[in-house]
Amino acid sequence: AGAPYYAMEFIPGADLGKVVAERGPLPADEACGYIRQAADGLQHAADLGLVHRDVKPTNLLLTPDGRVKVL
Numbered sequence: 596a597g598a599p600y601y602a603m604e605f606i607p608g609a610d611l612g613k614v615v616a617e618r619g620p621l622p623a624d625e626a627c628g629y630i631r632q633a634a635d636g637l638q639h640a641a642d643l644g645l646v647h648r649d650v651k652p653t654n655l656l657l658t659p660d661g662r663v664k665v666l
Contacts, residue, residue: 606664612652629655632663640665 611629615621621629633655637647647654647665656664 608658610653611655629663636665
């Protein structure tokens with residue numbers, strides 16, 4: 596037995612905090628799409644009994660193909 600841990604894949608891209616800092620406020624439809632993806636990811640984690648206690652733009656990674664990954 597050991598301490599539990601998790602591992603993540605390497606994901607190229609930029610966090611949404613950086614994207615907004617560089618581009619300024621995002622168009623509403625684009626922002627809502629990212630929020631929806633993040634909510635789906637958080638729901639999946641909750642379904643597995645996990646709670647993310649630090650949701651913020653810098654913990655949402657935007658992949659080059661436009662997918663949001665919750666860090």
